[in-house]
Amino acid sequence: MVTLEIDTYNEDTQLFQWFRFVAQNRYPEHSSAGAIGIDVTKTKFLRPFQLATLACLLEEYHQHGIPVRFLYKAKSKSGRHMLNVGLRTVFKDGGFKEKFLDHVKKNSLPVWRLQREYLDTFLSETELFYRNHNLQNKDLTPVRLGLSEALNNVLDHAGSQNGYVLSQYYPNAHTLVVVVCDFGVGIPTRVNEFRKNRNERTLTPAQCIKKALEKGFSTLSAPHNRGWGLDNILSNVNAVNGDLLIVSNKGFLWKQKTKWGVKDEVDNLEFSFPGTFIGIRLNANYFETIDSESGTEIDLF
Amino acid sequence: MATDKVTIKVMDVVKGTTTNADAMPLYLSMKNALADNKIIVLSLHKATAMSSSFMNSSFGNLVEDYGFETLKGRLKLVDYTPVMLDSVKRYLDNLKKIKHS
Numbered sequence: 243m244v245t246l247e248i249d250t251y252n253e254d255t256q257l258f259q260w261f262r263f264v265a266q267n268r269y270p271e272h273s274s275a276g277a278i279g280i281d282v283t284k285t286k287f288l289r290p291f292q293l294a295t296l297a298c299l300l301e302e303y304h305q306h307g308i309p310v311r312f313l314y315k316a317k318s319k320s321g322r323h324m325l326n327v328g329l330r331t332v333f334k335d336g337g338f339k340e341k342f343l344d345h346v347k348k349n350s351l352p353v354w355r356l357q358r359e360y361l362d363t364f365l366s367e368t369e370l371f372y373r374n375h376n377l378q379n380k381d382l383t384p385v386r387l388g389l390s391e392a393l394n395n396v397l398d399h400a401g402s403q404n405g406y407v408l409s410q411y412y413p414n415a416h417t418l419v420v421v422v423c424d425f426g427v428g429i430p431t432r433v434n435e436f437r438k439n440r441n442e443r444t445l446t447p448a449q450c451i452k453k454a455l456e457k458g459f460s461t462l463s464a465p466h467n468r469g470w471g472l473d474n475i476l477s478n479v480n481a482v483n484g485d486l487l488i489v490s491n492k493g494f495l496w497k498q499k500t501k502w503g504v505k506d507e508v509d510n511l512e513f514s515f516p517g518t519f520i521g522i523r524l525n526a527n528y529f530e531t532i533d534s535e536s537g538t539e540i541d542l543f
Numbered sequence: 544m545a546t547d548k549v550t551i552k553v554m555d556v557v558k559g560t561t562t563n564a565d566a567m568p569l570y571l572s573m574k575n576a577l578a579d580n581k582i583i584v585l586s587l588h589k590a591t592a593m594s595s596s597f598m599n600s601s602f603g604n605l606v607e608d609y610g611f612e613t614l615k616g617r618l619k620l621v622d623y624t625p626v627m628l629d630s631v632k633r634y635l636d637n638l639k640k641i642k643h644s
Contacts, residue, residue, distance in 0.1 A: 362559030366591065383592040383626045390561045390594040397562070398596070458641040470595035470637065477633070535622040539584060542602075542635060543614040 243311065244272045245279035248296075248320075250286040257291070261489050262513045264295045268425075269302045278303045281313040285320040290408050291487075291521050293327055294423040297353045297406035298517070300329070302425055304337045305404070327408060328352030342367065348375040349411040356405035356424070358397055365390055368409065372418065376411045380529040385418060388478050391471045392422040392520045398471075400426025400517060416526040425517040428491035429454045447493025448510045455495070475522065482528035487521040498523075549576050550621075552586040560593040566600035573605055577617060588622040598634045606638060 251260045310333040314321030328343040343352035396405040405424035430450035479486045485498040496507045559565040
């Protein structure tokens with residue numbers, strides 16, 4: 243068995259170390275392992291960004307027939323959390339079989355492996371869950387829109403069956419975190435493939451991610467694409483004073499609120515992340531209260 | 544000139560508002576109504592949030608077929624929340640900017 247020891251990662255200062263860890267421990271690195279052990283005996287806590295990427299990593303091993311084992315201290319927070327979000331259940335039982343897992347905690351939903359046929363049901367269930375347990379009387383359109391754009395992005399462009407989504411509400415901070423990860427092609431690869439086909443010069447990974455967020459730009463992975471999805475995610479995040487992190491191949495975009503104002507970074511990485519990670523942090527204080535519908539007809543054009 | 548109105552309730556016509564495929568029944572309903580020279584009153588009663596993919600394949604396709612000028616006064620919205628209205632208007636504003644750039 244090859245054991246992967248999971249450290250505690252501070253998401254403000256050690257975020258990219260985690261993504262590098264995932265990239266360096268993919269299936270090809272340990273293809274001859276009899277099993278993969280996930281050791282969280284020294285982990286204080288696991289954040290959504292770790293759980294979703296871990297799910298994709300373990301799915302990759304599972305798809306290649308390598309079983310997954312979990313090493314944790316009994317009653318440890320991290321061990322319990324992995325159980326609560328379904329990771330231990332899914333990979334102990336040989337992969338994601340159910341349409342949806344039952345939730346255990348009132349402020350987080352279990353991992354869900356992206357399945358096109360249940361997408362709309364998943365979104366409705368997510369909206370209902372957070373409305374019933376945490377955000378009563380709040381208009382959760384920003385949550386649904388952010389999720390649907392990120393999930394459509396995977397379905398239309400990733401070219402992979404390996405995609406996971408996870409969400410968690412932090413009541414003290416009034417923050418809802420939604421993370422979507424896939425081990426697909428990646429945004430920079432898609433953008434540069436598209437540009438190469440049109441005899442245009444290739445861009446750096448950072449430039450590719452910036453390009454992908456331009457209104458109306460699309461790599462036309464599917465004929466109906468018009469290029470609004472990623473820009474919509476960003477607009478949505480801005481409207482509720484939130485944060486956005488995109489990590490894809492060798493590039494990233496990180497828009498986040500700090501004590502000193504908004505930090506907006508788009509840059510290249512020294513390692514390559516397999517696929518795309520989208521992390522959205524929404525400030526629930528900016529969610530509107532549920533409004534009644536207007537009976538006044540309004541012209542759209 | 545079209546004068547007769549027809550109300551289309553989005554959630555009666557579609558199964559979801561997330562994917563491009565979800566939007567097809569709505570697009571076809573609107574297209575048929577326009578072909579019959581009707582003014583469409585689109586009801587968003589209890590509608591779930593519409594993704595850009597959904598709007599591409601409904602409103603976006605309609606704009607491709609008819610153009611902004613022809614659709615003036617032919618499509619009205621009702622039973623919308625402020626958030627929903629903002630989302631649709633933002634999509635159409637962006638589409639207009641792209642078309643005219």
